[in-house]
Amino acid sequence: MAVYTFYIFDRHTECVYVKSWTPPTQAAGASPAPAISAGSDDAKLVFGTVFSLRNMARKLGGDDDAFISYRTGQYKLHFYETPANLRFVMITDTASASMRNVLHQIYINLWVEYVVKNPLAPVEHKGGAGIKNELFERGLDQFIRGMM
Amino acid sequence: MAASKASRIGEEIWKTRIDKVNAELVTLTYGTIVAQLCKDFEDDYPEVNRQLDKMGYNIGLRLIEDYLAKSNTMKRCSNFRETADMISRVGFKIFLNITPQVTNWTTDNNSFSLVFDENPFADFVELPDDGRAQNELWYSNILCGVLRGALEMVQMQVEAHFISDVLRGNDTTEMRVTLIRYIDDELPPEDD
Numbered sequence: 001m002a003v004y005t006f007y008i009f010d011r012h013t014e015c016v017y018v019k020s021w022t023p024p025t026q027a028a029g030a031s032p033a034p035a036i037s038a039g040s041d042d043a044k045l046v047f048g049t050v051f052s053l054r055n056m057a058r059k060l061g062g063d064d065d066a067f068i069s070y071r072t073g074q075y076k077l078h079f080y081e082t083p084a085n086l087r088f089v090m091i092t093d094t095a096s097a098s099m100r101n102v103l104h105q106i107y108i109n110l111w112v113e114y115v116v117k118n119p120l121a122p123v124e125h126k127g128g129a130g131i132k133n134e135l136f137e138r139g140l141d142q143f144i145r146g147m148m
Numbered sequence: 149m150a151a152s153k154a155s156r157i158g159e160e161i162w163k164t165r166i167d168k169v170n171a172e173l174v175t176l177t178y179g180t181i182v183a184q185l186c187k188d189f190e191d192d193y194p195e196v197n198r199q200l201d202k203m204g205y206n207i208g209l210r211l212i213e214d215y216l217a218k219s220n221t222m223k224r225c226s227n228f229r230e231t232a233d234m235i236s237r238v239g240f241k242i243f244l245n246i247t248p249q250v251t252n253w254t255t256d257n258n259s260f261s262l263v264f265d266e267n268p269f270a271d272f273v274e275l276p277d278d279g280r281a282q283n284e285l286w287y288s289n290i291l292c293g294v295l296r297g298a299l300e301m302v303q304m305q306v307e308a309h310f311i312s313d314v315l316r317g318n319d320t321t322e323m324r325v326t327l328i329r330y331i332d333d334e335l336p337p338e339d340d
Contacts, residue, residue, distance in 0.1 A: 011301075013336040047336055064223055083216055083224050084301045085333065108217040116213040123209045 002093045003144050004075060007043060008111075008131070011085035013051070015043035016125040017132075021144060050079050050089055068100055080104055086111070102147070110139045154233045157219060158241030165218050166242055171268050178269045182287060186276070193284035200286075204293020212298040215239055224302065228327050229253070231304065232260050235295065235325075244268055248323075261311075264288075264321040275315050282317065286310045295325060303331040 008017040050067065057067040069078045071094055078090045080103035088103040114136040115121050121130025182200070189195045215221075219238055225231040232250045240246050246268065252261040269288045275281040286292075292308040299306045305328040312318035 012334050044336070051336060064226075066223070082213075083221055084212060085303065104222075108220075112213050112217040116210050123206070 001096045001148055003090060003096075003148060004093070005091045006140070006144070007046060007087075007089040009043075009047050009087040009089070010125055012124075013047060014126070015047065016128045018043055019137075019140065021148075046077075046089055047087075050077070050087065054079070054081065069098065078103060080107070082107055106140065106143065110136055110143065114139060150230055151233045151237065154237035155241075155247070158238040158247070161218055161238070161242045162245060172271075175268055175271045175273075178290070179273060181290075186285075191276070191278065191280070193281060197284075197286050197289045200289040201293035201296070204290035204295075205297035206293075207290070208294040208297020208299075209301055211243070211294060212301045215242070215298065218242060228257055228260075228304075231299075232262075232325070236262060239298075252322075259324065259326040262323045262325065264323070267314075267321055270313075270315055270321070273315055287313060287315050288321070292323060295323075300331070303333075305329050305331055 003021050005018065005020045007015055010016045053070065054067040057065050066081065067079050069076055071077075074094070076092050076094050076096055078092065078096075078099035080088045080100050082088075086107070088106060090099050090103060092099060114133060115125075115131055118130065118133060118135075121133070125131055181203075182196070185196045185199050186193070189199070215238075219234075219242070225234055236248050236250050240248055240262075246264065246266050248262040248264045250260055251263055253259070267288060269290075273287060275285060275287065286309070289310065292310065295308045296306055306325055307328055308323060308325045310321070310323050312320055312322045314321050
């Protein structure tokens with residue numbers, strides 16, 4: 001399994017965190033990682049997409065319905081939203097199982113512990129302030145690499 | 149019934165997932181904060197109430213995330229009555245080990261009271277005997293701010309204030325919580 005990119009969007013719809021991983025070795029014959037860069041335009045597009053899909057899922061399936069993932073020929077996009085409207089998005093290869101639990105664990109064990117409970121991190125993470133601390137970054141990297 | 153389920157959840161989390169601290173440490177720390185505020189604002193009690201509310205608000209903004217993580221909440225409460233039960237039986241339970249009664253609902257289900265049979269903040273407390281504190285100071289006002297901040301983060305704008313306090317000589321300690329509105333999702337800015 002390979003994780004390509006991971007985004008966090010705050011409740012003001014701003015992309016406050018983005019990180020990309022390149023698979024260590026590309027197995028022969030495997031399709032190359034899709035060209036999803038960490039540029040701000042991509043983040044905006046990703047947000048627009050998941051926001052619309054989430055709204056559509058709710059419209060069709062009722063207010064409790066949640067958009068979970070979609071898949072293309074090249075990648076699979078996973079989505080998890082907390083009740084406080086923090087949105088986690090992860091893009092992986094197409095073969096991966098549901099990452100909803102993984103995203104939930106990232107929220108509980110990394111976001112809440114290392115960002116929210118960090119007294120020096122602001123409440124609002126404008127421009128990603130307070131998120132790029134060592135504990136969070138390292139924890140996330142280890143967690144993701146542990147799965148790959 | 150939803151209320152008993154909430155009680156079970158609260159009990160379970162309290163037992164298994166919460167780091168405990170000495171209750172007297174909490175009581176004395178909170179008492180010191182209020183005493184210091186009274187000193188700093190020269191016994192201007194309405195101002196002390198405002199400061200406590202503001203401190204609580206800033207706590208609430210973060211505490212909600214810890215609440216959501218500990219309670220494993222994946223979706224919103226379906227109505228304000230469920231919200232009230234979760235506040236009392238899960239929120240207060242896991243952070244203070246108390247479950248205030250939810251009561252005195254208005255007919256439109258937008259406003260309720262929390263009646264505190266016990267209040268760990270107020271143990272050993274006597275209000276200053278200056279003839280004003282008894283009428284002006286809401287000793288536990290930080291709790292109003294906590295609720296306001298926490299609920300704002302899950303898109304509920306509420307108003308909370310104490311209407312009676314045993315420290316003032318009332319029979320009960322009662323907080324009134326009123327839902328003002330549900331806050332809409334923020335939309336992404338339009339691209340030009």
